Amino acid sequence: MRFMADAATEILPIVIAPARILKTKTRRVGPADAAAVGALLPRMFATMYHAPGIGLAAPQVGVDLAVTVIDLMPDDKPNPIALINPEIVAASAELAAREEGCLSLPGQYAEVTRPARVKVRYEDPSGARHEIEAEGLLAACLQHEIDHLNGILFVDHLSALKRNIILRRLAKERRQNPATPLSAGASAGGAGTREKALTGRV
């Protein structure tokens, strides 16, 4: 099953931190969500490729469902993976540190330490169950995206000091460059709402 979006596929606005939905655990996808997920996935892939990014979780486009998409583009070739209800079922004791960024914290990067290898169980869009074992970039990406589904951002793995430096820097950059839409939800709120959203603590 391929999810390559065509040019007509809608690009969704990406929610920027701080935002309540980025701090909220998502709902598991059930059979009643099949149509919504079917409509969401091509848009999520299109939004991720457009950003560009290598992973995107549903809360980042304002959707409260346990859905994430990943494409590491190995050898510069598309390799889209859609993961429904993914969960980490095993993680190595060995840790690995890697610089991470996030489409919801644009321009911000920090080294994050996580288990070097993970085993992830998930469903594909047809409902079939899969298990993958990952290391390296894929392991970090899977953990980053599954974190999103649990309301956790990569900065939550840092010390409070480092986290606050990054969040303040992001807020300052957003104030200085208000041309970029904050998010679909906040853009309708006017200057006061946006200021509040930007200075609110995550």
Ligand SMILES: [Zn+2]
């Ligand atoms: Zn992210």
